[in-house]
Amino acid sequence: MRIKLKRFGSILTSRPAGREAALAIKAYQRPDADENIEIDFEGVLSVGPSWLDEVLSELRREFGSSRVICLPTKNPSAIESLRVIDS
Amino acid sequence: MKTDTRLRIIKIISEECGAKPIELVRRLGISAQAVHRHLKALVSAGSLEPRGRGPLTRYFIAGAVEIDRARQWYSSIGKPAESPSEFICETRDVLSARLARLSSLAGMGLKEDDLPLVISVVGEVGNNSFDHNLGQWRDDPGCWLETQVTGGRLWICIADRGQGVFRSLSRVDPALQDEQTALLAAFERTLSGRAPEQRGNGLKFVKNIIAGSEKRGLACRSGAALVAYGQLGGACQKELSRFSSQSCGTVTLIVWGLE
Structure with missing residues (x-):
């Protein structure tokens, strides 16, 4: 299952907004039992670690860390955000 | 001397983070015409930049942030x-x-x-x-x-x-x-x-x-x-x-x- 983050906006910042996005994903996009969740950054202008942390933490908690996979991206804000989140 | 006055103008503007011509007239004790002449030269030289219009114009050190x-x-x-x-x-x-x-x-x-x-x-x-x-x-x-x-x-x-x-x-x-x-x-x-x-x-x-x-x-x-x-x-x-x-x-x- 692929989550296209651009559907949440082109600028993704703030923890409250990330929390709301995570809840919406859990409500409307549920993966099959053996399906991975791919996080797609294509089309996003900027994403901050606070927003992304809320989304990834919630999805990892709900479905397991090994099933939540961030697709490769050249977006520098995504790269830097993942660097602090996963450090 | 021109150079001394212009250095004093730059010093005042740097310390005060900007100044209007009238403020410089008071601080320097010279005529408004002289102040404007010096300001024009300093702007041409790239040392100062004006911001604002008319009587609200203030002069700043070129490139300096104004916060x-x-x-x-x-x-x-x-x-x-x-x-x-x-x-x-x-x-x-x-x-x-x-x-x-x-x-x-x-x-x-x-x-x-x-x-x-x-x-x-x-x-x-x-x-x-x-x-x-x-x-x-x-x-x-x-x-x-x-x-x-x-x-x-x-x-x-x-x-x-x-x-x-x-x-x-x-x-x-x-x-x-x-x-x-x-x-x-x-x-x-x-x-x-x-x-x-x-x-x-x-x-x-x-x-x-x-x-x-x-x-x-x-x-x-x-x-x-x-x-x-x-x-x-x-x-x-x-x-x-x-x-x-x-x-x-x-x-x-x-x-x-x-x-």
Whole structure:
């Protein structure tokens, strides 16, 4: 299952907004039992670690860390955000 | 001599962070015509730049950032006399809308790869104001967000009149004894005043990005504490040293080199 983050906006910042996005994903996009969740950054202008942390933490908690996979991206804000989140 | 007078003009303008011609007439004790002649020469030489129109024109050191209004708002002991809506983001929604406007910086010399970083850095610092001060504002709610492009650099000033970093963090880590230690902890450790919520990595992200290029810098003041990061952090620190150390809020000044 692929989550296209651009559907949440082109600028993704703030923890409250990330929390709301995570809840919406859990409500409307549920993966099959053996399906991975791919996080797609294509089309996003900027994403901050606070927003992304809320989304990834919630999805990892709900479905397991090994099933939540961030697709490769050249977006520098995504790269830097993942660097602090996963450090 | 002309040179002496022009040096005195530059000194006054540097110390006062800008001056009107009439103020220079009073300080120097020379005629208005002479002041205007010197100002014209200094502008032509690239030493000064005028901002504003007609009688409101003020002269500044060319390329210098001008954040006196932010300084007055932040440093005011009581409720600020002026709270300009063009700079104040009273709610997160307003901050989000202003973040979207930063996209226009792409046409002002900001490298394409830098735009996502600038937006996310401003977003982290600006949202920190709301995260840690909701319900704790002294008077004006929200944060001040101001950008200036001058001297080949982008300057971004974000300030709030909240409770300050020390009060926020000392609640969760009583070992933090003073404002400077608390401010350093905010940037260096994964620690949040909103503990036990799992958060506290935003300023680490900001610090990493500032350190990512020699053309970037940041300074942050909260109370008497003042820290600086990046090659150009010293320039930001110099500006924020003029902000009151008595204010409880937090102010961050970021500088970013343009192409």
